[in-house]
Amino acid sequence: MEVHDLMAQALAHVMAQVEASKSDMAAYAARYLTSRHRDNPSKGCPIAALGCETARQSTEARVALAKGIQARIEQFAESMSTAGMDDERARRAAIGGMAAMVGAMILARLTDDKAFSADLLDETRAWITDNAGGQRS
Template sequence: MAAAARLFRLRGFDDVTVAEVMKDAGLTHGAFYGYFSSKDALIAEAVGHALPPAPDRASPRRPAAQYADGYLNVKHRDDRATSCLFSSLGTEAARGSAELRHSMTEAIRRRIGHLGSEAEGDTPREKRRAAIAAWSAMVGAMVLARIVDDEKLSKEILSETRASLPLVQ
């Protein structure tokens, strides 16, 4: 699954063949249908594997401000193979299977919950609004920072988005 998730993030769903995934995973192309019923099933499984798991209440998670710092930086921007699925494959996933979209929806809910626990606001509704705005800005900023061909502008998009986030600093 890691091989498929990495290839999909690098090149997108359409530009990766089943044969490439199987070869990268050290398996033969013929073995594919022993594992998956279709390429869509492979996509859903690979994305599900690469999505962040539900938080474990026993282990502390990274504070929201630290998460934002780690997300909105050049290293994350340039590491497409292991970076955020939402900024790498979001537009493609929007056209994906119901199973894929559901997996991504649940991961988005978890991220909003994580960010909302530390977002600015006096009420749960205000904190949730701030978390949604922060997550949307972060993913959007990463997409834009990858699109532009001007390094200075790309870095500015990342840094100015981080500075604007309604998260406890």
Template sequence: MKVSKEKAAENRAAIVKAAGRLFRERGFDKVGVAEITKAAGLTHGGFYGHFASKDALAAEACEAAFAESLNRLPADEVSPDGALDAFLTRYLSELHRDRPDGGCPMSIFAMEVGRLDPAVQERFGVGVERFLEVVAQRLPDGEADETGRRARAIAIVSALVGGMALARATARAEPELSAEILAALRDQLGALGSGAG
């Protein structure tokens, strides 16, 4: 039976969403095509009608994971704490730490992407660039110049990614240390973002 274009697009989107969740939860190499299609509610046989390879899916899932994360950012704009502080509080939360399957792809994929297909690396790079732009836009207006704003944004994003990786790595064995890492980064990055760092 022929599937309509709308249903085919719906199935493709379901595969991408399931892949993004599973890749963030367990990593690219630890998830197979059969598991992804099953999580999407589809059969394994239809996968190659949508994607040429698992790498092609990984590239699209990476891009979709960044879009999902970036789509949450407008809510920060209306926070009484300010957009940057609201973003830092949400990013460096125990909820984000404990739910990598729905979280920011940078802290999950950063260590793996360098070993993956160039298409995945390219999509990851584009996503990181978009995050840097968003963080730079949230910095106080007093930053001297565009180069200084970008350097400050790079420092903040790099600390977020590394800090979240450390918080996740210590969460089970050293939960107090994990919470301390998140709290210290919220304080320190907030100061860096305000120009006090």
């Protein structure tokens, strides 16, 4: 088996866990955008940890990661639609929220300034809560 096949299989396995961990976007962001997640990339989100590298991998690896991203976005959008947000706005908020979470995590990991890193996580979490129609904790 080639390395590309192994990576695709590993990503497919990890991203399949998306189906098992349904959550609304604000609750997910509260768990995702934390210093614990930031400081433990090997135990966290494969999108933030491997997304840039996966873009240079096989089609199979990219498809596996993309399917997981799409599934998570669909779950977020469905949760917001069920809570009363119109479908188009829910999808836009889900895509924006997912992109914001992953981007914030990557940026928070890039900086050596812990206060700025914490701001990136905290302010993105607050923004997602505001745009997902959730309650701030």
